[in-house]
Amino acid sequence: MLDVYFGICTADPLVLNKASYLTMQESPIRCSVYDACSILSPALKLRYNAALMGYNYFYIPDWGRYYFMETPELQPGEIMMIRGSEDYLYSHMAEINALECNIIRQENLNTAADGKFIQDNEITKSGKSYVKTLKFTGDGANFFNYNVEQKHCYLLTIVGGVDNTSQGRTVTEDEDR
Amino acid sequence: MKIDSLFPTTWQDLNYPLFQFGATDRISALGDGFLNYWLGYMKYNKIPSVFFTSEFMTGTNGISARVNNNQVNSPVGYTCDDYGYGAYQYGYIKETGFTPSRTYNRYLNSFAVRTHGTAINFSTGNEAGTQISIILETGNDESLGTFNRMYLRILSSDDMSINGVINFLQGDRDITFTETINGVSIPFILKSSDLEENGVATYTGNAAGLFYKMTVFISCYGFTPGSSKDSQGNTRQFHILPTIKMYSEFGNYYSFRTCAVYIPSNTRVNVTTGEYYLGGNTNLISGIGMMGGWDFNFSLADLSALPSYGFLISGNTMAVSFGQVAELYRIYKPSDILHHFALMMRIPSTPIFGYTVGVYCPEVLDDGEFTGNLLTGDLTEDDVQPWQWDNINIDDFKEEDVPEYEPEPESGEDWGGDRILPPVISGIGDLNGFITMYGMKPSQVAALGNYLWARFTDATFWESISAVLDNTASIDPSVILNYVVSIRAYPFDLSDVAGTTHELPLVYFGRGLIGIPVEASPTSLSLRVLHKCVDSFAGGDLTVPAKYGDFRDMEPCAKLLLHVPFCGSCEINPSQVVGKHLFLRYTIDFATGGMMAICYTSDSAGEMAYPVAELHGHVGASVQLTGSNELDALQSLAGVGSGIASLMMGNPAGLLSGVVGAASSLASNRAVPHSTGKASGFSAYFQPRVPYIEIVYDQYYKPSNYAHTHGNACQAVKTIGSLHGYTVCKNVDTSGLTCEGDERIMIKRIMESGFYVD
Numbered sequence: 008m009l010d011v012y013f014g015i016c017t018a019d020p021l022v023l024n025k026a027s028y029l030t031m032q033e034s035p036i037r038c039s040v041y042d043a044c045s046i047l048s049p050a051l052k053l054r055y056n057a058a059l060m061g062y063n064y065f066y067i068p069d070w071g072r073y074y075f076m077e078t079p080e081l082q083p084g085e086i087m088m089i090r091g092s093e094d095y096l097y098s099h100m101a102e103i104n105a106l107e108c109n110i111i112r113q114e115n116l117n118t119a120a121d122g123k124f125i126q127d128n129e130i131t132k133s134g135k136s137y138v139k140t141l142k143f144t145g146d147g148a149n150f151f152n153y154n155v156e157q158k159h160c161y162l163l164t165i166v167g168g169v170d171n172t173s174q175g176r177t178v179t180e181d182e183d184r
Numbered sequence: 185m186k187i188d189s190l191f192p193t194t195w196q197d198l199n200y201p202l203f204q205f206g207a208t209d210r211i212s213a214l215g216d217g218f219l220n221y222w223l224g225y226m227k228y229n230k231i232p233s234v235f236f237t238s239e240f241m242t243g244t245n246g247i248s249a250r251v252n253n254n255q256v257n258s259p260v261g262y263t264c265d266d267y268g269y270g271a272y273q274y275g276y277i278k279e280t281g282f283t284p285s286r287t288y289n290r291y292l293n294s295f296a297v298r299t300h301g302t303a304i305n306f307s308t309g310n311e312a313g314t315q316i317s318i319i320l321e322t323g324n325d326e327s328l329g330t331f332n333r334m335y336l337r338i339l340s341s342d343d344m345s346i347n348g349v350i351n352f353l354q355g356d357r358d359i360t361f362t363e364t365i366n367g368v369s370i371p372f373i374l375k376s377s378d379l380e381e382n383g384v385a386t387y388t389g390n391a392a393g394l395f396y397k398m399t400v401f402i403s404c405y406g407f408t409p410g411s412s413k414d415s416q417g418n419t420r421q422f423h424i425l426p427t428i429k430m431y432s433e434f435g436n437y438y439s440f441r442t443c444a445v446y447i448p449s450n451t452r453v454n455v456t457t458g459e460y461y462l463g464g465n466t467n468l469i470s471g472i473g474m475m476g477g478w479d480f481n482f483s484l485a486d487l488s489a490l491p492s493y494g495f496l497i498s499g500n501t502m503a504v505s506f507g508q509v510a511e512l513y514r515i516y517k518p519s520d521i522l523h524h525f526a527l528m529m530r531i532p533s534t535p536i537f538g539y540t541v542g543v544y545c546p547e548v549l550d551d552g553e554f555t556g557n558l559l560t561g562d563l564t565e566d567d568v569q570p571w572q573w574d575n576i577n578i579d580d581f582k583e584e585d586v587p588e589y590e591p592e593p594e595s596g597e598d599w600g601g602d603r604i605l606p607p608v609i610s611g612i613g614d615l616n617g618f619i620t621m622y623g624m625k626p627s628q629v630a631a632l633g634n635y636l637w638a639r640f641t642d643a644t645f646w647e648s649i650s651a652v653l654d655n656t657a658s659i660d661p662s663v664i665l666n667y668v669v670s671i672r673a674y675p676f677d678l679s680d681v682a683g684t685t686h687e688l689p690l691v692y693f694g695r696g697l698i699g700i701p702v703e704a705s706p707t708s709l710s711l712r713v714l715h716k717c718v719d720s721f722a723g724g725d726l727t728v729p730a731k732y733g734d735f736r737d738m739e740p741c742a743k744l745l746l747h748v749p750f751c752g753s754c755e756i757n758p759s760q761v762v763g764k765h766l767f768l769r770y771t772i773d774f775a776t777g778g779m780m781a782i783c784y785t786s787d788s789a790g791e792m793a794y795p796v797a798e799l800h801g802h803v804g805a806s807v808q809l810t811g812s813n814e815l816d817a818l819q820s821l822a823g824v825g826s827g828i829a830s831l832m833m834g835n836p837a838g839l840l841s842g843v844v845g846a847a848s849s850l851a852s853n854r855a856v857p858h859s860t861g862k863a864s865g866f867s868a869y870f871q872p873r874v875p876y877i878e879i880v881y882d883q884y885y886k887p888s889n890y891a892h893t894h895g896n897a898c899q900a901v902k903t904i905g906s907l908h909g910y911t912v913c914k915n916v917d918t919s920g921l922t923c924e925g926d927e928r929i930m931i932k933r934i935m936e937s938g939f940y941v942d
Contacts, residue, residue: 148724
């Protein structure tokens with residue numbers, strides 16, 4: 008005979024830490040093993056108990072494991088049979104939490120050191136693109152964007168010509184052109 | 185839009201007037217054509233009687249009934265009171281059947297008193313969805329007649345029901361309605377363009393009981409609650425709408441003034457449950473935002489959007505008559521702030537009768553269907569369905585709208601090593617006395633050409649020189665022009681070229697022997713002479729933004745194109761420059777007109793550090809001087825004087841000859857998208873003159889719960905207990921677990937396929 012604690016689990020089976028999703032009964036129910044079975048997939052027999060219809064989870068402290076409960080089967084003579092499949096994650100939660108693993112996808116790891124710049128092929132690409140055009144600004148951005156009307160914009164190159172340093176006068180930058 | 189979808193899915197028996205048409209005063213309709221007053225869809229199990237009647241009906245020239253849009257040969261119609269009882273002998277209903285409508289022109293109800301009217305009795309089949317309509321037809325300029333409060337009454341039978349009623353009008357031409365109120369006739373025109381087939385839209389022109397349906401609705405925000413008191417001192421709640429423009433699908437629009445929004449009377453809110461109960465009648469008193477008659481006690485939450493198409497207009501009638509409430513969607517629970525209403529608006533084309541608008545709250549059934557609840561008669565709360573809230577959510581999956589991302593400073597250097605910067609070396613390009621470069625204005629170049637060609641003749645060189653010196657003899661300009669290397673136009677003021685320039689009054693050929701004036705006053709100092717034939721300039725800078733802040737800003741998900749004026753385009757790997765500054769430096773060789781642009785990116789300090797792109801181009805547009813071969817834009821100084829014979833007169837800026845390459849072969853070795861070749865000549869001057877970059881980002885559909893259902897791609901070594909949420913591991917080493925072999929395999933499998941830590 009086994010003491011079995013029944014309860015309700017609202018967590019997805021793939022959740023490791025189900026503690027906050029569990030509501031277990033305080034008192035166990037005595038069950039016996041129905042047939043030859045493994046501790047991974049137990050088959051329990053117990054007296055008919057209507058309350059079990061509302062449960063979906065159970066814990067067998069003798070085995071130290073938690074189980075997802077399948078739909079109870081009723082048999083003549085007020086016998087119920089409960090089958091379960093082990094919740095591998097929660098049953099070994101403490102040990103799993105201690106594992107150090109290579110993480111390749113994670114909900115909250117998103118820094119550059121974690122792999123923000125790894126190409127994620129699971130994101131669905133749209134057929135549309137976003138195009139951004141940016142102008143250069145600051146010193147020289149408009150160097151060519153110049154209205155040359157009546158400005159000295161033509162360059163006449165002549166062989167020979169003047170002594171550039173001796174004729175005319177030097178124009179400084181400050182002079183009004 | 186299907187009418188069926190607007191009707192309740194449960195059948196209703198109606199024993200009292202379903203609708204009213206008209207104001208308290210009389211309305212006469214004058215027009216040409218027909219007015220099809222749809223009643224809607226009916227379903228019968230028996231042959232019913234349908235009466236169309238009116239309180240006042242005089243000169244109703246054409247009233248007939250149609251079933252499924254066909255005139256029916258129906259049995260008797262007779263004059264009766266508004267309850268269908270008491271047939272009077274007045275009237276001309278034929279016993280033998282229904283005659284074409286024109287015959288009814290003669291059917292007058294000249295004894296139209298309040299309780300009398302003309303009734304038309306016709307039968308329908310047993311088909312569900314049978315369309316019943318009343319036709320009001322007129323001839324040219326005939327009066328439809330005067331009627332008021334037209335009722336449709338159906339004699340109820342146990343098995344008969346009507347699947348909702350829509351009263352709207354459909355016509356093929358304009359009809360003028362004249363409303364008489366207090367003895368004053370006020371016309372308004374029901375335009376055929378306002379009417380649609382199939383009962384989608386109607387215009388009922390009269391503030392009293394008719395409605396206008398728009399096909400486009402402008403969201404209306406920011407309701408301002410207010411209150412007032414009626415004549416009994418009861419507090420009325422209302423909300424003020426801002427002025428909005430309503431557009432019809434026909435392109436015309438109406439501007440609606442700010443007016444009050446109210447809830448029809450008899451609308452209650454259950455303060456405990458929050459349920460709204462639709463009311464029945466409105467009984468307005470004059471004025472805006474005022475209601476009379478019934479108490480109601482509720483308040484609207486702040487509205488954020490009103491996507492309703494339907495409108496109701498109520499006047500000072502005893503009952504609100506309206507037709508359909510159009511498409512309503514996305515109704516949220518009261519905890520959300522979106523409420524959906526049919527907005528009732530005043531018709532602006534009619535004078536203000538003191539009617540205001542109200543808000544009609546639709547009924548949402550359990551299955552999510554909407555119904556246009558008819559509010560007629562004195563309904564009580566028991567008659568009105570409570571308002572059901574729907575919890576349809578907007579799409580969870582939509583294209584991610586990612587704001588501009590401010591790049592974080594990264595630890596570690598993407599670019600490392602030595603800075604590679606342009607040289608600062610003096611002496612390069614200093615002019616050496618073999619050539620002189622004059623910076624000239626266009627008018628000065630033209631003046632030079634004019635001077636040379638004004639006295640063209642086939643003279644020797646020395647004769648030409650003499651002519652220039654004494655300004656009288658003829659010259660051969662081609663001789664002088666042999667000393668001209670080139671004339672090139674630049675898109676900037678050469679006065680600003682680095683390198684000291686000084687002014688000269690004349691263009692000197694030779695060693696100052698021949699000076700040709702290019703200004704009216706030869707003594708004016710107006711030419712610039714360059715001291716360097718090459719110089720380097722800044723070309724601006726920018727910061728390359730990141731849109732996503734992750735791999736999507738990098739190749740191959742993003743592409744970056746650099747465009748430099750006169751040099752074309754080239755690609756830069758966005759991975760190298762995202763989040764960094766780009767700097768442009770130009771170098772221009774004035775002797776050849778060629779230019780080079782180098783783009784540098786910044787180091788971690790934001791300083792110009794590393795070249796990422798080099799483009800070559802040609803910026804000096806050559807002006808053809810002679811009649812021989814075109815000048816090669818890349819001609820070196822060694823080619824001085826070859827093939828130069830003439831300088832064309834006129835404004836040299838208008839010349840379009842010459843060869844100016846927009847991109848050299850070096851630049852063309854790179855990818856140059858959006859470009860099919862090189863601009864030549866002055867056409868290159870019409871490229872964008874400001875350097876810019878184009879970044880093309882791929883867009884993605886990333887649902888809001890993506891991280892929770894897929895996880896973000898990463899490569900990290902972590903202890904499972906330090907994580908939260910969805911996790912996928914790779915090649916888990918389960919050493920340390922004290923479980924059975926089968927369990928170990930299952931745990932490893934689960935961890936490598938994806939699980940939630942908590």
